[in-house]
Amino acid sequence: MQPQNSLLSATGTTIFTVMSALALEHGAINLGQGFPDYDGPEDVIEAAAAALKDGRNQYPPLTGVPELRQAVAAHNRRFYGIEADPNAEVVVTSGATEAITACLMAVLNPGDECVLIEPLYDTYLPVVKLLGAIPKLVRLNPPDWALPRAELAAAFGPKTKAILFNTPMNPTGKVFTAAELAFIAELVQRHDCYAICDEVYEHLTFDGWKHIPLMTLPGMRERCMRIGSAGKTFSLTGWKVGYITCDRSLAPNVAKAHQNLTFTTPPNLQRGVAVGLLKDDGYFAGLSAHLQAKRDRLAKGLAELGFGVLPTQGSYFITTDFRPLGFNGDDVAFCRALTEEAKVTAIPVTAFYASAGAPSHYARFAFCKGEAVIDAALARLRPWVESRGRQLTAAAG
Numbered sequence: 001m002q003p004q005n006s007l008l009s010a011t012g013t014t015i016f017t018v019m020s021a022l023a024l025e026h027g028a029i030n031l032g033q034g035f036p037d038y039d040g041p042e043d044v045i046e047a048a049a050a051a052l053k054d055g056r057n058q059y060p061p062l063t064g065v066p067e068l069r070q071a072v073a074a075h076n077r078r079f080y081g082i083e084a085d086p087n088a089e090v091v092v093t094s095g096a097t098e099a100i101t102a103c104l105m106a107v108l109n110p111g112d113e114c115v116l117i118e119p120l121y122d123t124y125l126p127v128v129k130l131l132g133a134i135p136k137l138v139r140l141n142p143p144d145w146a147l148p149r150a151e152l153a154a155a156f157g158p159k160t161k162a163i164l165f166n167t168p169m170n171p172t173g174k175v176f177t178a179a180e181l182a183f184i185a186e187l188v189q190r191h192d193c194y195a196i197c198d199e200v201y202e203h204l205t206f207d208g209w210k211h212i213p214l215m216t217l218p219g220m221r222e223r224c225m226r227i228g229s230a231g232k233t234f235s236l237t238g239w240k241v242g243y244i245t246c247d248r249s250l251a252p253n254v255a256k257a258h259q260n261l262t263f264t265t266p267p268n269l270q271r272g273v274a275v276g277l278l279k280d281d282g283y284f285a286g287l288s289a290h291l292q293a294k295r296d297r298l299a300k301g302l303a304e305l306g307f308g309v310l311p312t313q314g315s316y317f318i319t320t321d322f323r324p325l326g327f328n329g330d331d332v333a334f335c336r337a338l339t340e341e342a343k344v345t346a347i348p349v350t351a352f353y354a355s356a357g358a359p360s361h362y363a364r365f366a367f368c369k370g371e372a373v374i375d376a377a378l379a380r381l382r383p384w385v386e387s388r389g390r391q392l393t394a395a396a397g
C-alpha cells in the first residue's frame, strides 16, 4: 500500500482525547479536557430544541442562518463597537476549530509564512502545514508569558501572510494587553498581512481584565478575522458552533473554505446560539463571575497543596508548576502519575509546544467544573502530594 498523508500519519491523537480516555480508564476526575460539567443556559437549549420541530431541518444558508448572523453582528456592536454587515461580513462554522481552518485556508498559499505563538492550540500547526504554508513560531515564556517583542518582530518578513494567535489564551490564561495588541497591529500593517484572532474565551476574563479584539485597533478592521465559539460563550462545548467576523473582502474566501469543509452547520443549533448572543449583559457578566469563583477555588486549593500556581486572567485553565511538589519527571509523566495514582487528570503543557526546549514542568488544570468536583479533586490530590512529600523526606534522610 502507498503511504498515506505523511503529515497526518506523523500527528498523534489530540492530547485532550488521550487524557480523557486515560481519565476514564482510571476513574479519575477529569480536570484535563476543557469542558464544563454543567449545562448551558436553558433558554438557549430550549430554543434549539424547539427549532428541531418547526420544519426547518434542511440545509441552512452557506454562511449561516440570518438570525445568527444578525445576532453575531449585534454582539460585535454591543461589546466592542464593531460594525459588521450580517449579510457580507459574518460566516458561521461548525465550531471555532473549523473557523480557524477556514480562515487559514482563506488566505494562505503554499510557501506563505504564518506566525504562530507558542504555547499554541493543537490544531494550529498541523493545519498551517497541511496547507503547505511555513509556520514561524514565537514563544511566550512562563511565568509571565509576556510577548517577546524583538522575537515577534523578527518572525515577520517579506513572506509573512498572516499571524494566528489566541487571546484570552489557552493554556496560559493570559489576556493580551492593549500595548501588546498595538505592537502586533503595527507589525501586521507594516508587513501588509492578515491576523486570525482566536477569541473563543472572549467572555471568560477575570479580575476586571477586558478582552480587546485586535480588530478594534486602528487600521485593523480589514485585516482581522475574529473567531468566537458558542461552546465557550454558552458552556455548550459539544454544540460546535463558531462564528467569524471579517471584512467583506475576506468573507467570500472564508465562506468558500467553509463550503469545502462542512458547507453548513446544524440549523437548530445556530438558532439556539442566536438566542444566546442576544441575552442581556447580566448573562455575560455572570458567566465570568461564576468562572472566576471556580478559578479562585481551584487555585487556592492547588496553592495550599504546594503547587506553584500561575495567575490566570482568562479562559478555563490554571497552569501550575509541579516542581515544588518534588516530582522529578516531566509533565507527561506527572499527568500520567496524577491520573493513575491520585485519580485526577490534568494536561501536560508541552502538548502546546512544537519546537524543542519547551518547559516541561507545568500541568494545566480546567476549573470549569462544579464546586463539589473541584473539592473532590483537591481531596484526592492531598494524600498523593503528602505521600510524595514523605518519600522525599525519607530519601533525603
Ligand code: PMP
Binding pocket: 094, 095, 096, 097, 098, 121, 166, 170, 198, 200, 228, 229, 230, 231, 232, 237, 240, 241, 242
Ligand atoms: N481555540 C481554542 C484556543 C480552544 O481552546 C478551543 C477549545 N475547544 C477551540 C479553539 C475550539 O473551539 P470549538 O469547540 O468551538 O471548535
Ligand code: GLN
Binding pocket: 014, 016, 017, 032, 033, 034, 035, 170
Ligand atoms: N479546547 C479544549 C481544551 O483545551 C479541548 C478541545 C478538544 O478536545 N479538542 O481542553
